[in-house]
Amino acid sequence: MSNPIRQEFRGNALVLTVDNxxxxxISQSVRAALLAACQDAKAALQTGRIDRVVITGAGRAFVxxxxxxxxxxxxxxxxxxxxxxxxxxxxxxxxxxxxxxxGGYEIALSCRYRIAAPxxxxxxxxVTLGVVPGSGGTQRLPRLIGLEKALPxxxxxxxxxxKAALSEGMVxxxxxxxxxxxxxxxxxxxxxxxxDMPAPAPAPVAAQAARExxxxxxxxxxxxxxxxxLMEQAATLPxxxxxxxxxxxxxxxxxxxxxxxLRHIFFAExxxxxxxxxxxxxxxxxxxxxxxGGGTMGAAIAYALNTAGIEITLLENDAExxxxxxxxxAKLFADAVSRGKLEQAESDRxxxxxxxxxxxxxxxxxxxxxxxxxxxxxxxxxxxLFTRLAGALPGDTILATNTSYxxxxxxxxxxxxxxxxxxxxxxxxxxxxxxxxxxxxxxxSAQTLATAFALTGRLNKIAVEAGVCDGFIGNRIxxxxxxxxxxxxxxxxxxxxxxxxxxxxxxxxxxxxVQDLSGLDIAYANRKRKRDAGIEFTGRYVPVADRLVExxxxxxxxxxxxxxxxxxxxxxxxxxxxxxxxxxxEEDKVTRREFTDDEIARRLALSMIAEGAEIVDEGIAxxxxxxxxxxVHGYGFPRWRGGxxxxxxxxxxxxxxxxYKALVxxxxxxxxxxxxxxxxxxEGRSFSDLNG
Numbered sequence: 264m265s266n267p268i269r270q271e272f273r274g275n276a277l278v279l280t281v282d283n284x285x286x287x288x289i290s291q292s293v294r295a296a297l298l299a300a301c302q303d304a305k306a307a308l309q310t311g312r313i314d315r316v317v318i319t320g321a322g323r324a325f326v327x328x329x330x331x332x333x334x335x336x337x338x339x340x341x342x343x344x345x346x347x348x349x350x351x352x353x354x355x356x357x358x359x360x361x362x363x364x365x366g367g368y369e370i371a372l373s374c375r376y377r378i379a380a381p382x383x384x385x386x387x388x389x390v391t392l393g394v395v396p397g398s399g400g401t402q403r404l405p406r407l408i409g410l411e412k413a414l415p416x417x418x419x420x421x422x423x424x425x426k427a428a429l430s431e432g433m434v435x436x437x438x439x440x441x442x443x444x445x446x447x448x449x450x451x452x453x454x455x456x457x458x459d460m461p462a463p464a465p466a467p468v469a470a471q472a473a474r475e476x477x478x479x480x481x482x483x484x485x486x487x488x489x490x491x492x493l494m495e496q497a498a499t500l501p502x503x504x505x506x507x508x509x510x511x512x513x514x515x516x517x518x519x520x521x522x523x524x525l526r527h528i529f530f531a532e533x534x535x536x537x538x539x540x541x542x543x544x545x546x547x548x549x550x551x552x553x554x555x556g557g558g559t560m561g562a563a564i565a566y567a568l569n570t571a572g573i574e575i576t577l578l579e580n581d582a583e584x585x586x587x588x589x590x591x592x593a594k595l596f597a598d599a600v601s602r603g604k605l606e607q608a609e610s611d612r613x614x615x616x617x618x619x620x621x622x623x624x625x626x627x628x629x630x631x632x633x634x635x636x637x638x639x640x641x642x643x644x645x646x647x648l649f650t651r652l653a654g655a656l657p658g659d660t661i662l663a664t665n666t667s668y669x670x671x672x673x674x675x676x677x678x679x680x681x682x683x684x685x686x687x688x689x690x691x692x693x694x695x696x697x698x699x700x701x702x703x704x705x706x707x708s709a710q711t712l713a714t715a716f717a718l719t720g721r722l723n724k725i726a727v728e729a730g731v732c733d734g735f736i737g738n739r740i741x742x743x744x745x746x747x748x749x750x751x752x753x754x755x756x757x758x759x760x761x762x763x764x765x766x767x768x769x770x771x772x773x774x775x776x777v778q779d780l781s782g783l784d785i786a787y788a789n790r791k792r793k794r795d796a797g798i799e800f801t802g803r804y805v806p807v808a809d810r811l812v813e814x815x816x817x818x819x820x821x822x823x824x825x826x827x828x829x830x831x832x833x834x835x836x837x838x839x840x841x842x843x844x845x846x847x848x849e850e851d852k853v854t855r856r857e858f859t860d861d862e863i864a865r866r867l868a869l870s871m872i873a874e875g876a877e878i879v880d881e882g883i884a885x886x887x888x889x890x891x892x893x894x895v896h897g898y899g900f901p902r903w904r905g906g907x908x909x910x911x912x913x914x915x916x917x918x919x920x921x922x923y924k925a926l927v928x929x930x931x932x933x934x935x936x937x938x939x940x941x942x943x944x945x946e947g948r949s950f951s952d953l954n955g
Contacts, residue, residue, distance in 0.1 A: 267290070268280070268282070268300045269282050269321070270300055272312070272313070274446065275313055275315065276314070276315045276317050276446050277303070277313045278317045278319065278442070279304070279318045279319070280318075280319055281318070281326050282321035285324075286324040287321065287324045287327055287367070288331075289367070290330040291340075291341075293330075294342070294343055295341055302349070304353055308353070308354070314354065314450060315356060315445075316350075316353045317355070317358050318355060318357055318370065319441065319442050320359075320360050320367075324361040325357070325361050325367055325371070325383065326366065327363075327365075328364045328366050331392065331526055334394075335523075342510075343398040344397070344398045347373040351456050351457070355374040356374055356375065356376045356377075357374040357377045359383045359434065360442065361384075363384070364384065364387075366397075368386060369399050369403070371385070372407065372457060373403070375453040375454050375456060376452065377434040378437070378441040380438065381426060381437050381439070382425060383424065384422050385424075385433055387400040387417050389490075389513075392486075392522060393484070393517070393525040393526070393903060394486055394516045394522050395486055396490070396513070397510055397517075398510075399506055399509070401417060401505070401509050402506050402509055403457040404433070405463040405498070406457050406497065407432060407433070407460070408433060409466070410463045410464065410465070410466035410469055410470070410494060410498060412431055413463075414470055414472075415472075418477050418494075419487070420487075435454070458502050462497060462502075463497055465495070466498075470491055473487075473491050477491065482769065483769045485519070486521070489512050493509050496508060523905070524902075524903055524905030524909055524910075527888070528891065528892070528895060528909075530888075531888035532725060534954070535725050535726060535888075535889070536719070536725075537712070537713060537716035537717075540709070541713045541716060542713075546713045546716070546718075547632065547659070547710065548632060549633050549661075549714065549718050550573060550574060551574040551575075551576070551631045551632050551633075552576075552633045552634070553577075553578060553628065553631035553633070553634045553652075553656075553660075554568070554575060554577050554635050556637035556638040557591055558637065559692075560637045560689065560691055561637035561638075562588060562595060563689075563695075564665065564693045564694075565592060566595040567693050567694040569613060570694070571723075573721075575617060576621060576628075576629050576631060577618065577619070578626065578628070579622040581623060582622055582623075588620060589620055592618065628652070630656065631656065631660055632661065633660060633662075633663060634661070635663045635664075636652075636662075636664045637665040637689075640666060640668065640669065640788070642669050645674050646673070646676070649684075653677065661685070661714060661715070662678060662685075663684075663685055664687070667688055667734070667735075667738055668733060671685070671704045682708035683708070684706065685701065685702055685711055686702025687700075688701075688735060690897045697724050698897040700726075700729045701728050702729050703728060703731070705731070712728070725896055727884070727889045727892050728884075728889070729893075730881070730882055732878075733793075735883070739874060739878060739883075740878070740894065740898075740907070744774060744870055744871055745778070745786070746802050747866060747867055747870035750802070750805060750933050751858065751863055751866065751867075752807060752844045752847070753851060754855065755856040756863060757836070757841055758773075758775040758826045758840060760858070760863065761774060761867075762774065764860035765863070768867075770900065770901065771899025772899060774867075776826070776827070778808075779820050779825035779829075780820055782821060782825075783808065783817065783818050783819050783825050784812060784819075786808065787809065790809065803851075803932045805847055807843050807844055810843055824837070827840070866926075868907065869923070869926070871907040872937075873935075873940070875890040875907045875911075876937035876938075876940050879908070879950075879953065880937070886955060887908035887909075887950035887951070890906060890907065891906020891908050908950040909950070911950055912951055916940055916944035923935070923937065
C-alpha cells in the first residue's frame with residue numbers, strides 16, 4: 264500500500280500531501296504516516312533544510328474528517344490528538360484546497376497559518392454524527408476566534424465556505440492556489456501556536472443562546488450540549504486539561520447509542536440511490552420535463568427541476584388553472600428572492616426563458632424527455648391523463664406519476680410501452696424535502712430506473728427505490744402508525760398525550776398534530792377509496808377520525824378544528840374530540856386504562872418496526888436502511904435514533920419477538936409477530952446484516 268502522506272521538498276518547504284482517496288479521511292494509516300512525516304519535518308528543520316511545513320490534500324479535498332468506519336471499534340494508535348500535538352510544534356501552514364471538516368479542520372487548527380481556497384468548506388460538524396470534536400476543536404477554535412463565534416458553529420455542526428470562514432477568523436487568508444500562496448508566504452506572518460494563545464473570555468449569554476438553539480433544532484441529542492459544556496471549559500481550564508476532557512467525551516459519545524444511529528444514517532445516505540447494477544447503465548439525458556398539474560405539489564416539483572437547470576413546460580386543464588399554476592410558480596421564485604437565494608434578474612430570466620405554461624385538453628404537447636404527473640389523487644383521472652400523454656408524446660419520453668397511494672401498476676396499464684413508466688413520489692414541499700421514492704412498476708425497465716435515479720441525483724435528493732403496494736414504504740408505515748395510535752385512544756390514551764409522548768420520543772410532530780396540519784380529509788379520502796375499492800380493513804376499526812370529518816366537519820387547521828381546537832391558531836385539546844374517543848371505547852366495550860408516555864412511544868415504534876419488517880420481507884424495500892431513510896427524511900423520525908429498523912437492532916430482535924407475542928395475546932386483531940423479525944432473531948442476525 265502506498266504511503267497516504269506524500270512528502271516533497273519544494274524549495275525551503277516540506278510539502279505534506281494527504282492522499283487517501285476519495286476524500287482523504289483520517290484513517291489509522293494516515294495518522295501513522297502523518298506522525299512519521301512530522302518527525303521527518305522536525306529533523307529537516309533542525310538541519311536547516313527547510314523553514315516551513317505545508318500540509319495540503321490531494322484531489323478536491325483537504326481532509327474530509329475522520330474515518331467513521333473506525334468508530335465502531337476501539338480507538339487505534341496513533342490517536343489524532345497525539346499526531347496534532349506533534350504537528351503543532353512545527354512552523355506548519357495549512358493549504359486548504361478543499362473540504363476541511365472535523366479532524367481535517369483540527370489539522371488546520373494545529374498549524375500556524377491557514378490559507379483556504381474560496382470554494383473550500385470548513386467546519387467541525389461532529390455533533391451531526393453524535394460526537395464532539397475529539398482532537399482539540401472545542402479547545403483550539405474558541406482560543407482562535409472567541410467563544411461567541413465558536414459556540415454556534417460547533418454546537419450546530421455548521422460548515423462555512425472560504426469567504427465566510429475568513430470573516431469568522433477560521434482561516435487567515437484566501438487564495439485560488441493555497442499551496443502556491445503557502446510556499447511564498449513571508450514567515451513573519453505566521454501566528455503563534457494556538458496552544459500559546461490565551462484562553463477565551465467566558466461568554467455565558469452566548470452559551471445559553473447556543474443551548475436554546477440546540478434544544479430546539481437538535482432536540483433529544485446529547486452531543487451538542489456536551490460540546491457547549493466543553494467550549495465553556497476552554498475559558499477556565501488549561502489547554503491540556505480541556506483537551507483531555509474533550510477526548511474523554513468524544514470516546515464516550517462515539518460508543519453511545521445516538522452516535523451509532525447517526526453513523527448508520529450517514530452511511531445509509533451514502534448507499535442510497537441507484538443499485539450497483541443500475542449505475543452501470545447510461546441514463547437518458549433529461550433536459551426538458553413536462554409537469555402535468557400546477558397545484559402546490561406540481562409547482563414545487565417544477566421549481567425544483569428548474570433549479571437544477573431543466574427546462575419546464577407546465578400543463579393544466581384550462582386557462583383558469585393555468586393562471587393559478589403561474590401564480591404558484593411565481594410565488595416560489597419570489598420566496599427565493601426574498602430569502603436571498605436568488606437574484607431578481609435571474610428569477611425573471613428563468614421564468615421568462617425556461618418556463619412555459621400550456622392548458623387545455625387539445626393543447627399541443629412538447630417533445631419532453633420526461634413527464635411528471637402531479638394531478639388530483641384519483642385513479643381514473645390519472646389513467647385518462649396518461650392515455651393522452653402516451654399517445655401524444657415521443658415513444659421514448661419517460662412517464663412518471665407522483666401518486667402517493669394509488670396502484671402504479673393500474674396507472675401503467677394505459678401506457679402502450681410500460682417499460683418507460685414509473686412512480687416518482689416527491690414529498691411536500693417538493694423543492695425543500697430531500698426524499699423521493701422511486702417506484703418500480705411491474706414493467707419499468709432498468710434504463711428508466713437508471714434515468715430516474717440520475718435525475719434525483721441532479722436534484723440533490725435522497726432517492727429510495729420501492730416496489731408497488733398501497734402507500735409504498737413511507738405512507739404504508741404511516742397508515743400502520745396511525746392505526747396503532749387510534750387503538751391506543753380506544754384503550755385509554757387521548758390525542759394530546761399521544762402527541763406529547765411521540766414528541767418526547769423525538770418525532771418532529773405527534774401523529775394527531777400532523778393530521779391537523781395536512782388535513783383530516785386527506786386520510787379520510789384514502790380510507791374511503793379503500794372501502795369503495797373493496798379493500799378489506801385489517802385490524803381494529805376506530806371510528807373517531809371518520810366521525811370528526813363526517814359528523815363534525817373538523818378537517819384540521821384549515822377549519823380551525825380537527826383533533827385539536829384552534830381558537831387563536833394554537834392547538835388546544837378538544838373536549839368534543841375527547842368525548843368522541845371515550846364514546847368509541849364505550850361502544851367497543853373497552854375498559855379504558857392509563858398509559859405512560861414511554862408505553863405509548865414504545866408501542867408506536869413497535870408498529871413502525873413491524874410494518875417496516877413486512878415491507879422488507881415482501882421486497883417492497885431493497886434493504887432495511889432504505890426504510891430508515893424514508894422515515895427519517897420523509898416523516899420526522901428522529902435521526903439520532905437511526906430509523907425504525909436500526910432502532911429494532913438497538914433494542915434487540917429477541918426482545919422484540921417477546922414483546923410482539925405479548926401484544927398478540929392482548930389484541931390479535933392489531934398485532935402479529937413479523938416473520939422476518941422472528942426469523943432473524945432465531946438465526947442470531949439483525950436488520951443491519953441485510954443492508955449489504
